[in-house]
Amino acid sequence: MNSLPELIPDVDFLLAMEAEELAATLLPLFAKSRGHAGVHLGNYSSSLFSANIGGHQYDNRRQDQIILAVTEAWNWLEVQGLLVPSPGTNGQHGWRALSRKAEKLSSADDVKQFARSRYLRRDILNPRMADKVWSAFIRAEYDVAVFQAMKAVEVAVREASGLGADDIGVNLVRKAFNVDNGPLTDMEAEKGERQARSDLFAGAIGSYKNSHSHRDVNLDNPDEAHELVMLANHLLRIVDQRRAAGVK
Numbered sequence: 001m002n003s004l005p006e007l008i009p010d011v012d013f014l015l016a017m018e019a020e021e022l023a024a025t026l027l028p029l030f031a032k033s034r035g036h037a038g039v040h041l042g043n044y045s046s047s048l049f050s051a052n053i054g055g056h057q058y059d060n061r062r063q064d065q066i067i068l069a070v071t072e073a074w075n076w077l078e079v080q081g082l083l084v085p086s087p088g089t090n091g092q093h094g095w096r097a098l099s100r101k102a103e104k105l106s107s108a109d110d111v112k113q114f115a116r117s118r119y120l121r122r123d124i125l126n127p128r129m130a131d132k133v134w135s136a137f138i139r140a141e142y143d144v145a146v147f148q149a150m151k152a153v154e155v156a157v158r159e160a161s162g163l164g165a166d167d168i169g170v171n172l173v174r175k176a177f178n179v180d181n182g183p184l185t186d187m188e189a190e191k192g193e194r195q196a197r198s199d200l201f202a203g204a205i206g207s208y209k210n211s212h213s214h215r216d217v218n219l220d221n222p223d224e225a226h227e228l229v230m231l232a233n234h235l236l237r238i239v240d241q242r243r244a245a246g247v248k
Contacts, residue, residue, distance in 0.1 A: 004029060004048060004070075005056035015069055022073035024111035027082060031098055031106075038086040038095040041074050077102075080118065082111075114140075116222040120229060126236040128152045133229055142225035149232035150209030156236055157201070160184060160243045169209065173201040184242045197238070204231055 007025060008014045014022070030039045045067045048058050058066050077083040082102040085091030105111050122134040129152035136145040154172060158165070161176035161183040176184045177198040185194055208228055219225055 002029070003056050005058050009056070011058060011062050011066065015065055017069070019069075019072040019076040020115040021112070022069060023076045023082075024108040024115065026070070026073050027077060027098070027102060027105060027111050028108055030083075031102075034098070037090045038097040039083075040095050041071065042094065045070055080114070082114075113222060116226075119222070120145075120226055124233070125229075126152070126233055126240070128156055128236055129232065133232075137222075137225065137229065140220075140222070142222060143219040146208055146219060146225055146228045146232075149229045150205060153201075153232050153235045153239070154205060154209060156239045157184065160239050170202045170206045173205050174198060177201055184239065186242065186245070201235060204235060208232075 004014075004025065007029075008017075030044075033039070033044075048066060048070070049060050049063060050057055074083065078096070082099055082105070083096040084099045086095040086097045091097075101114075105114055117138060117140050120134060120137045122130055125133060129149050132148045133145045133152070136142075136148060154169065157163075157173055157176045158167065161172075163172060163175055163183070167175055176182050177194070178185060179191055179194040179198060182194075182198070185197075187194075189197075208231075
């Protein structure tokens with residue numbers, strides 16, 4: 001069984017890792033090394049400086065720094081619900097068990113992907129989509145999150161422009177941002193800019209909302225999903241600005 005000093009012998013590298021990066025290394029180790037009571041932070045930290053555990057150990061001279069880094073990673077795992085108090089009195093004395101979610105994360109890569117799924121900040125999302133999109137995103141339903149985000153854009157455009165229910169998708173946003181008479185078009189902008197904004201909305205809705213409406217789209221990359229949700233968030237900001245400027 002690999003130990004942390006064996007996997008990451010370079011202390012400077014260890015201390016440079018973010019908490020979630022170190023947590024991704026630690027969780028699989030905890031899964032392998034846990035005893036009947038679970039895992040214990042104090043016991044585990046002490047083992048890092050004992051050659052009796054796995055034949056590798058860290059230098060005691062940097063013990064405080066190393067233990068702090070491990071404690072930060074441990075705390076991240078607890079906050080994310082991956083480490084939970086062990087049942088009974090063991091949990092009251094600091095022992096932790098892997099949660100049901102943690103049991104499904106069999107590798108460091110699994111934990112890293114789980115961490116990326118937590119990067120989406122709910123507080124910066126437009127209220128029109130925040131609840132549905134964030135809930136889907138943290139459940140790793142990335143295709144649902146993107147669809148709901150782009151659907152929110154479509155609904156917002158329809159409401160702000162006053163266009164009817166028969167106008168949908170690309171046709172809707174092309175009418176709303178028509179370069180000559182669109183109800184959401186900024187007529188003070190140069191014509192090329194008006195065309196670019198129309199293209200921006202049409203491209204986003206056509207590529208990422210309509211495609212999800214017409215067929216199953218397997219979107220399993222949290223980074224890509226995050227980018228698309230933030231694109232939708234930006235488009236909603238534009239719609240809100242045009243509404244505030246006095247359009248219908």
